[in-house]
Amino acid sequence: MNNIIKKFIPQILAILFVVLIFGFLTLNAQTNMDNRGIDFGFGFLSQESSFDVQFSLIEYSGSDSYARAFLVGLLNTLLVSFISIIICTILGVIIGVARLSSNYLIKNSAAWYVEFFRNIPLLLQIFFWYYAALRALPMPEKANAWFGVTYMTVKGYYIPAMVWQNLNVFLYCGLAAIISIILLKNYANKLRDTQGKQIPVLLYSVALLIVLPLLSFLFGGVSLEFEIPELKKLSKISYIYEGGISLPPELIALVLALSLYTSTFVAECVRAGIEGVTKGQKEAAASVGLTPNQVLKLVIMPQALRIIIPPTTNQYLNLTKNSSLAAAIAYPDLVLVFAGTALMQTGKAIEIVSITMLTYLTISLTIAAIMNWYNKKIEIKEK
């Protein structure tokens, strides 16, 4: 009995303390807001926002609601985080492996890269890419075509837009290809486990991915045309490209800064993961006759991944939260659009800041949940 009291009393007190503090803060905020005649409420979300946003993944104009402006900001945040996470992962793996290379030049270049990009504050890097690097780009009328049809200019990167006919047929074919690859992989695993036979799964998968969608073009009535950006005159000296898709320089600068910065941390996670697999594993694998490629793929990487995933998850979360620095260079993310313009126009500080905080919390928890699921999947399974 005495033990139970000892065990629970501090916990109950702690909970009480937290509740009291939150209660006090809420009450205090409420009285102060009452004194100043400020109403608390989320009714503003359905009001007309009456401001425009530079770049949006969904249809949006000033006559839409604040709720839709929130969605525009959220999608822009997710877009920049998603692209940056993919790029920083690819770069991070390459650099991390390069740091372990026996080639002096490769090894040291990778080390320099890591030390350089991770030791300069991220905000400075964002400013560098936006104000220094991208500003050196040509004006639209002077831009040379990259790959014949894309134009990198100071006003953004203009790429052709795809115009699809019967896109859904194409997507079904793609889906069919992916499903058959999964089935094939399962079959191959089974074959390997029971009969010890190896099938070149990768080769077949690539073939499936190419052939099935190709068939949809031939027989499914699918067609694809490209709308190529064309130069348009705005005034005597000012031009833009019309048609196609325009990626704003703010997005490009932000993706560059975020992915280069975070890739250094991912690289260190990868290096630590690979170095964490004992040397004996590699030697044992080699001695049973596996090729160096197989050693890396079948023995080292599966074990290294278990060490790499948890700290890399942290880096993904950091990247997503760091994307809020977008406001400094006018990229319309959640913070700029919602916690910036919308907040200043409505004056609903408490409501908007809490919505924004909850949103970031939800994004972070979702990323963590996905990575935890992946981590569970690859961890050692006791049989």
Place this chain on the structure above:
Amino acid sequence: MFKIIKQLTSVVAMFAVLFAFSTETMAAKKSKTLENTKKRGFVRCGVSQGLPGFSNADESGNWTGIDVDVCRAVAAATLGDATKVKFTPLSAKERFTALTSGEIDILSRNTTWTLSRDADIGLTFVGVNFYDGQGFMVRKGSGISSTGEFKNGTSVCTNLGTTTELNMRDFFDSKGISYEPVVFEKADEVVAAYDAGRCDTYTTDKSGLAAQRTKLSAPDDHVVLPETISKEPLGPVVRQGDSVWEDIVRWSLNTMIEAEEYGINSSNADMMKTSNNPAIKRLVGAEGELGAAFGLDNDWNLRIIKQVGNYGESYKRNIADTGILPDRGPNELWTKGGILYVPPAR
């Protein structure tokens, strides 16, 4: 027993009401802010963090500008010395809190007079010392001479969280032009982005455009378009609740404007004492008892004109001669085709 308590409370309440009224009437005759200012020996004035022509400090910390001159006029009127002002540079976000919390006594910081600001947050606007409006700046070489020539796809640089963002949308929507808003948090970032060619045009208050233009790498290559798309009356603000102080600030500004109207300036003010025109004599303290209403002496307005000058002098010194806005536009006297019009001092 219960009855007695009830009676007692009603007596106390009556006294409370009486006391409240008596302090009210006291405040009407005397200004607490004026008293404190005299005791302190200087006027506390909130200004911008550096907007050429309006409020800007040089390397040695001397403040100049037409917003600064309003505070100097109040110092000349109340303390007899226009230099006795302590300037507090404030950001757009801090300005109203600094005034309502009593950190400053006048906010003279190119602040737009709007209904919600006047009625909502415990402030009182005393007048307008600059009639402004939102405009557009473009490159001269573009050949654009009016806002009607903007085409679909024009990119526009501006500041975050101001009325500018809303005016801009109203303007382009009404014209049916699609545009790309590029919105920055700080004014310097907007200037840098526009300068680098990121945007075809830069929009904010016209006075702001004229002042920021001087920060561009080649100011002469840029021009502000003639159209104005919004009303932005800028003026000094005081705290609500001290109506005498409010009157002092209002009439200090009005004195500067009316002095120009009657041709009184810093060099001829003393001679004007012998003028035949009673209106002029009132403005230099040679007739009437105008200062007594505020609890000031009779030379209060003469000191403003002698030490700070009339509105025209202030405008010329700070805005015209510095090349920001040589043309006075709406900020010309009503007698000369502008809209500067103040009630008579009598």
